[in-house]
Amino acid sequence: MANTDALASNITGLRPSETHKKQGRPRATLSKSGGRYLRLSLSYILLIIGAFVMFFPMLWMLGASLKPSWQILTQPLGFPSEWIHVQAGNTVHGFPLWHHTDDDGERQRVFQVGSRRYTTVIDVAGLTTMYSVPPEELGTAETIDFDGARLNVREWRPADGDTQDVVALARDGTNLVIAPLDALAGAVRQVALADVNSGARENIEVDDFRFQGRTLENSGMTVIALGPESERRVVAPEEAAANVVLVTAEEVSRAGLRDIGETELEHYTLAGRPEDEYYIQLSSGPWQPIIDMDAVRDHAIAIPLDELSPTPELRAFEFAVLPVFAMSTADSSEVEMAVLLQTTTRALVIPVEHTDSIRLSPLGRLAEPFVERLDSVPVRYRDDYEELGDRYEVAIVGQQRDMTLLAPRSAMDDAFDVDPEVLGRVSQPRLYIENYIDALSRDLGGATFLTFFRNSTVLVVLNLLGHFVSVTIVAYGFARLRAPGKNVLFLILLATMMMPFPVLLIPTYEIFQSMGMINTHWPLFIRAFFGNAFLIFLLRQFFTSIPVELEDAARIDGANTLQILWSVMLPLSKPALATMGIFTFWWTWNAFFEPYVYLSSTRLFTVSLGLGFFKSQYTYTYHLLMAASVIAIFPIITLFFFAQRYFIEGIQLSGLKG
């Protein structure tokens, strides 16, 4: 500790003027062997591996912050991507697209048009060997693929004899009737559940064992239904989506299960169309009338309910149906008005000439709307409603309507069914920048991340101010002035750097409590005005390396201590002041423990504290959590990239002081 001046002079980077740089000696000439190159290559490999470990998690964090939530769970290493949909005819609805690779290895894009359940059955004619055994001799069931079908297979451990795989077929009193797996080869079939259910029930007796069976209509085969059931998706090539039409649900009626492509699906007919013109129902559900929010804000007016005509006429705007009535205006002409919304006392109406933007939207896209009051009528709206790739601000008006998406049977010739597991969603790269907007606008107990940013910025500024005022003066005293007791005080200063803070925690808390400063920002900056041991030491070392002669000149001119500090020392100390500022920023921005102890209102939280709080609120919303983290570390990372040498020189100084 004693010889600090000599140590400080080792820190070339912090000198006012760099006098010399150490020249690397050409040692390579001494041992220019192959071993050296081998060692160097090995070093590079190790460095690359290390750099990967250091850097990749951060890159991954950045990637995750730009992903949609589904991708977090399914593609941890994937590039941020969005799912692609195919537009359903001329409607605003889109169907998810899936990749399907057929047996010839050809890849095509398909969408789901329905589903079909299958089950496993045993052809009774193929049953040969059966036993009746107590259930205790059987292990637990495990589903396996067997002969193109799925079977629940159990292990049978007979009291005497070898263990073998068996299938349980039926009950026989308390016993189970089982058949060895090997004996079932050729008897197992995978058939549509609907076919089994529509088959005639039959009591069967084979080898004195009784079964409940069914006779299948189309093949005449008598079977025992075993399960397990499985669902296969019926899909069609994406081109088929072009023919989809939107109709109201009441126009549609069932027409029974019929063959389609290589599979079968429930068919439907449409009112007003020929009986033998079949349709496939792709989806059915409530749709909601919407209108552009601009039209509502500019043209809609609220009127008392009694001004409404008692018998408004219902009029269709595309598929949306709204009441319309004639309202007389000031100049006694009549204007047709459409009723958008009604409360118990008032109605929001709009002239029919401004209703061009009324259309239907699938209800699911309008979840969690905002509310705005227009003439005291609450209007629910969304500002990020997406329609065919464009965004709109739309108001939710009128009554929901049950709608159905139909595809003509004729467009479905290429439909087939597949195991859902072989399908993968079609996606394309896209960066979800909106995650950041989402993370920044989330409500965190009456505050948002922007509040935390403002708080941290204010605290950084106050701490900078405090350190700048106090540290420079104290450091100057220790660097230049002589007085009794100076060395003792300097040793105390150095010793306080090693002080473990937990000991100070509770009394310091008491002090701030007695001053009413708990849950304020005061405890987080006021001590900066009393200096900081490390920064005082850093600046003192720097001041010591500045030649005294420069000061003497100013002193002869009659400058006092503060003037010398301000006009001679500080201008020469810019690198040290930069280091000081950067460390202050660094500590204040990253501080967690003290804000955690002193602050309880979220509106006062700093960025670090806020990030911890964000994590406790949105623990598994990883894409938002990572976006919040990137926002929180962005300022300090940026500062590091631009002012790296000050970080590193400051750290080196702390290391060399020991």
Added chain:
Amino acid sequence: MSALLRPFSNLSPSARREAIIFYLCVLPWFLGFIIFIAYPTGRSLYLSFTNYQIGREPVWSGMANFDRLVNDGDFWQSLRVTLLYVLGAVPGQSIIALGIAMLLAQKIRGISIWRTIYFLPSVISAVAIAVLWFYVFNPEYGLVNTLLAAIGIDGPGWVFSEDWALITLIFMNWWTIGGQMVIYLAGLKGIPDVLYEAVEIDGGGSWAKFRHVTIPMLSPVILFNLVLGFIGAFQIFEGPLVLTNGGPNKATLTYMLNLYRQAFEFGNLGYASALALVLFLIIMVLTVLIIRSSALWVYYEAEQK
């Protein structure tokens, strides 16, 4: 005070004036030292012998806090967790930092790029690292288990597993070696090439250089990093709070986390002061032991003179 004042009266007027200016200059720091360090240290010592509930007055209770501490399962658990953490984190961190510094101390191209990459994690706040680590070590879709699954290994439950949570914290500490690395690098650059050449002339290889030049010349820096790393590791708080909140089943209940809970969640300020005092003593004793032991392995050039 009189000891300070006596030489003061012997000073010449100009020297006296200089001394007064000095005292004025260091006054802000000295006030801060008295208010925020000296007084709290004494006060903390007193409070550890009191029954002091938050919002009430402290009442002297003699050794009661320490009797309670000896029988407190949470205290022993937190001490065990913290010691394991220190033993895992500090030497590992030192070895990794020294290793990287030695790689970088060679004639490596793009030294500043490497240094930036290795230093980067150390710039980020402990909270942000803990949040990131919480995701990286998610057993189902975290980075680590995804990569392990790619090579056919079924990764553990990490932060959700009693056995692995503390190890995850230690790994997290190994990730932030930037500060130590920079200090080692500066130390390595300060070793004169002549010493290595001397070993070469004597026919020594890389190991001999490492063993007989690098380690002795670097030993003061190693000591410094060990002591600081060690003091820091004993006080770990953000990581276990944000990553695991002390769990699962207190597997990461570190000393500071336990102390914080006693003080600010249960309001036992007196008992928490006693915990702080014990932590302070443990750190002091171990630091003194390390520094004492350093006489055996730390080499100071000055000794040779």
